Amino acid sequence: MGILQDLLKDIPIPKMAKVQVAFDDTKIHDVQHVLTEKLNQENIKRRITPGMEIAIAVGSRGLDQIVEMTATTVQFLKGLGANPFIVPSMGSHGGATAEGQQEVLRHLGITEESVQCEIRSSMEVVEIGRLSNGLPVFVDKHASKADGIIVVNRIKPHTAFRGPVESGLMKMISIGLGKQKGAEACHQLGFKYMAENVPAMAKVIMQELPVLFGIASIENSFDKVAVIEVLPSEHIEDKETNLQIIAKQLLPKLYFDELDVLVIDEIGKNISGDGMDPNVTGRYPTPYAHGGPAVNKMVVLDLTPQTEGNAxxxxxxxxxxxxxxxxxxxxxxxxxGLTSTVVAPTKIPTTLPNDRQAIQAAIKTSNILDFTQVKMVRIKNTLELSEIEVSEALLNHIHSHPHMQQSSELYSISFNKEGNFLRVEDRNETII
Structure with missing residues (x-):
């Protein structure tokens, strides 16, 4: 037996219980219908003329109904005689390559066939201006040549800074459309100044290029579209500020102030730019954002298939x-990390051979006297929080909380012969 096994072999893993968590589930039942109605407002339609080449900026996040929203926008533009095309707008994501970014879109379900529209993917950019602080402003080459630009994105709190606008349309314009060079420029002075630089860069782009309008969605705690708006370019900044407030109210959360251990089954870029949403975990990559529980030790077990190895x-x-x-x-x-200038999230944590030992290590180092009383929560990922697992020590808190309800008896966690969580396909394996 090695030293790690010897140190961890007697660390007990607590019994767990399933808990249902109640969130606001308000949603739009027919997103395509609502979006079509909003696109057909006269103030939007009049911006489109026959023959216009229009770039539709689509990002790397797994937005609810992103394929449907994109396809609806394409058909709307074609119906007015325009020639739309998709521009991957995701900064340095997809390995900062044209092929990688198109592959990210494919994983989201966006292909030329699914949205009936050409995809023009390139990492080439043009510089269209500079901020007063000297930062250059870049835009995708294809978008810069278009007769019009439309951005599609979800509004939500950012994971590394706070400001009137965070993740949303203006960030898509400034960083997404800027590709790797634009993202690098916006991050150059650090997240301390992101709340200033994101809208400043977006304003330069909207002044210099024909940004027509933005399509903004807000998702409820179950990742379903609850709000969708079509914002004329001249109203993007002020309207997005209000939408950001709504997004923060609908953000899912863990209803705990403190946890000894948080176990997360999977992370990935399709879940959050940070793999897991710090607004949920309370673990932020910078000191310029805050919120969420105080977690003593956190364990991450695996990657989503969609993240393509980006951990x-x-x-x-x-x-x-x-x-x-x-x-x-x-x-x-x-x-x-090199693009955002924040490299801590790309470091590899203490690595254990399997799920069991990773969890035991977290419990052992959680600075409590009685390991059997560990306050531990397990979640699938930071997007799916309507059902979680909690340890016995948290049940009193669960029973007194208006938004949580115990939905199972306590049970022991089962592991397969490799020491990983028992999956359905492992049922015939030896349990240890």
Whole structure:
């Protein structure tokens, strides 16, 4: 037995119970119909004339109904005689390559066939101006030549800074459309100044190029579209500020002030730019954002298939598994860190051979006297929080909370012969 096994073999893993968490589930039932109505407002339609080449900026996030929203926009433009095309607008994501960014779109379901529209993917940009602080402003080459630009994005709190506008249309304009060079420029002075630089760069682009309008969605806590708006370019900044307030109210959360251990089954770029949303975990990559529970030790077990090995964000965890590390594409991860200038999320945490030992390590180092009383929560990822698992020590809190309800008896966690969580396909394996 090695030293790690010897240190961890007697650390008990608590019994867990399933808990249902109640969030606001208000949603739009027919997003395409509502979007079509809003697109057909006269103030929007009059911006389109026959023959216009129009770039539709689509990002890397797994937005609810992104394929449907994009396809609806394409058909609206074609119906007015325009010639739309898709521009991947995701900064340095997709490994900062044209092929990688088109592959990211494919993973989201956006292909030329699914949206009936050409995709023009390139990392080439043009500089169209500079901020007063000297930062250059870049825009995708194809978008810069278009007769019009439309941006499609979700409004939500950012994971590394706070400001009137955070993640949304203006960030898509300034960073997404700027590709790797634009993202690098916007991040150059650090997240301390992002709340200033994001809208400043977006304003330069909107002044210099024909940004027609933006399509903004807000999702409820179940990742379903609750609000959708079509914002004329001249109203993007002020309207997005109000939408950001609504987005923060609808953000899912963990209803705990403090946790000894938080276990997260999977992270990925399709979940959050940081792999897992710090607004949920309370673990932020910078000191310029705040909120969420105080977590003593955090464990990340695996990557989503959609993230293509990009494990950005894993560095904010304390422990991970060899399985995750083996899947990690360091080149993709480091491209994120070098572009954003925040490299801590790309570091590899203490790595254990399997799920069991990673969790035991977190419990052992959680600075409590009685390991059987560990306050531990397990979640699938930071997008899916309507059902979580909690340890016995948290049940009194659950029973007194208006938004949480215990939905199972306590049970022991089962592991397969490799020491990983027992999956459905593992049922015939030996349980240890």
């Amino acid at each position: 950005n964000g894993v560095g904010t965890a304390d422990f991970t598994t060899q399985r995750l590390v083996d899947k990690a594409n360091l080149e993709f991860m480091y491209a994120n």
